[in-house]
Amino acid sequence: MTATEPEGTFCLVLHSHLPWLAHHGSWPVGEEWLYQAWAHSYLPVTDLLRRFADEGKRDVLTLGVTPVLAAQLDDPYCLRAFHAWLGDWQLRTQHAASLWRGDDLLSSLAADEYRAATGALEEFEGRWRHGFSPVLRSLVDSGVAELLGGPLTHPFQPLLDERVRSFALRGGLTDTALRLGHRPAGIWAPECGYAPGMEDGYAAAGVRRFLVDGPSLRGDTSAARTVGSSDVVCFGRDLEVTYRVWSPKSGYPGHSAYRDFHTWAHDVGLKPSRVTGKHIEPADKAPYDPALAADTLHQHVKDFVDTVVGRLRELRERHGRRSLVVAAYDTELFGHWWHEGPAWLEGVLRALPEAGVRVTTLRGALEAGHLGGPVDLPASSWGSGKDWRVWDGEQVADMVQENANLQRRLLDLETGGQVRDPAADQAVTEALLAMSSDWAFMVTKDSAADYACRRARVHTERFDEVAALLRAGSPAARARAAALRAEDGPFGHVDARAL
Structure with a gap:
């Protein structure tokens, strides 16, 4: 490999989705779920992409946004309610500051939360007043991200009558085109659900590429593959890399230094603790220490970059060519479930090119030549057992x-x-x-x-x-x-x- 040749290609795919929650309860599920993800994931992730676009970066990642989520982020009722939620968040941080006065770590946490809430309010009032679609369209138009769409309400497609499946998919693609002026060429199939023959429906709807989980390709995710006799292309998640971050049993967000998602100070509605340990009771968890979390984050950025580089070298040795690694996650992991996630995301996306890895979109991976031969896929999903058991x-x-x-x-x-x-x-x-x-x-x-x-x-x-x-x-x-x-x-x- 010459000094100018990349180690290989890396694609990060984010799947943004929540079901329709407006007018259907608030806490602990319902609208509160939407507003937390909006504040802690959608705002920071789009801010990161905008900053990358301002730096002239292109094809940074592939971003899936389901039509039902986009509809909520454009909905006038949701926009008004989220604005009120952000104001309430800011007020809660002020109340926390008064209650936690005298405790250095908790006082600092309250101040950090106040700055975060104030920044979110300013971002929302300045850029999101007319909904999500203008924000997302600017990112797609700039070329910083490739957009994936999907069926209207995120149904598990293998269990649908073919006529309903086609209606939902075509409607979802139309919805995205109406909102953004772009009809997606790729989709994140809900739950990565696949049944043999679905590629024909994709081709008829104009879908050129979609995601499956790694086991659907028997673990050989080093290139995209055409499906059956069609020219529709599937990409498989590389679980060896993806699971470094998040798996059914482990991953970075569970580290003891990171902010604990599940532990609340209910008197102020904030999360004041770090994970501390898997079996530590909430009352016994240590207070969150941002400096400790930042040190851990730096280590996890390096570990992930090393993992990607090692995987690409292993694949190159095995196949005799530069290969592809696709890591795919729910967008809501970054910020909502994992407080430090957006900072990790930025760190990785900046560090990988410095390590000699081409970072691009699914479209960019095809343009770089990462296309293998045809494959017959089994009935599959990304759920437990990689089959349909979660949904049927x-x-x-x-x-x-x-x-x-x-x-x-x-x-x-x-x-x-x-x-x-x-x-x-x-x-x-x-x-x-x-x-x-x-x-x-x-x-x-x-x-x-x-x-x-x-x-x-x-x-x-x-x-x-x-x-x-x-x-x-x-x-x-x-x-x-x-x-x-x-x-x-x-x-x-x-x-x-x-x-």
């Missing part, structure tokens, strides 16, 4: 059956003929919201399972209510649909006739 297992068997029945009723829906019917459009929206993959995930993982079951049931009932009014020819159908749209109105362009 025994724990959610009733939900799977209810969704299958709902799809049949959806496809039988009277959709309005020659003229759009807003009642039919809203019924379709409610059905799609009921089929969000998040609900089954939350039940299987026993994470706010009651909330997830309630959400799936509520949207199914709303669909059936409007559908019954439509079948009866009732003039009340439109009035009821309008009332529901005030709560569940993420996609004004959804046209039931397209089913």
Whole structure:
């Protein structure tokens, strides 16, 4: 390898997604979930990308944004409520400063939180007043990030009737094009869910590339691969590298020095502790020490860069060519779940090129020649077991059956003929919201399972209510649909006739 040749290529892919939460509760799940992720992940990650764009950097990372998340970040109600939430955060930091006076570490934490809240308010008021779409469009237009889209409400596609699957995917791509002026050429398939033959639907919808988990490619993720007989390309997550940061059992965010996500000072609504130890009770955890966390972060940036370089060298020796490493994560990991995550992200993206690694997007990896031969993919996901068990297992068997029945009723829906019917459009929206993959995930993982079951049931009932009014020819159908749209109105362009 000459001095000018890169060690290989690295792609960071971030998947930004939350289900539709507006008007459906606040704490501990519901809107609070949205506002925490917005403040602690979406604001700092987009700020990082903007600073990279200002420096003239291009193709830094691949950013997936699901249509249902984009809809919330553009929604007038959510914008107003988030602005109020940021103001409340600032007030809570001032209250913490008064309560924690006399404790050096906690007083410093309160001051840091105040600065963070104030900075977030200024950023939001200055750049986000008209929603997320103008912010994201500027990043995509600058070329600093490649955009990935997805189906409308993030359904688990392998369990969908092909007609519903196509409708949701085409609607999602259209939604992104309407918001940003760009129709994504790639998607992050919800939960990386795949069933053999789905590539044909992707090709028909204009999707050129998508993500799968590493085991789908039997661990050979060193190049992108065309799928089946199509020219649609899949990229596999390199789990050896990806899991250094976050795996089902370990990863950097669990280090004792980092800020603990789960421990709250409920009197001020802030997180004052560091992880300390996996089995330490919240009351016994040590106070958060930013200096200690910063030292640890520096070590973890170096460890990750060393891991990527070592992996690329190993792959080059094995395959006789420069290879590709794709690491992919939920955007919400950086800042929301892992307080230090945005700083780690910036450190890694700056350090990798200095270590001789080409950092680019999925599109850039193809342009660099990282394309292998065709592959037949198995039924798969990025969930437990890398199969479908999280979304169609025994724990959610009733939900799977209810969704299958709902799809049949959806496809039988009277959709309005020659003229759009807003009642039919809203019924379709409610059905799609009921089929969000998040609900089954939350039940299987026993994470706010009651909330997830309630959400799936509520949207199914709303669909059936409007559908019954439509079948009866009732003039009340439109009035009821309008009332529901005030709560569940993420996609004004959804046209039931397209089913």
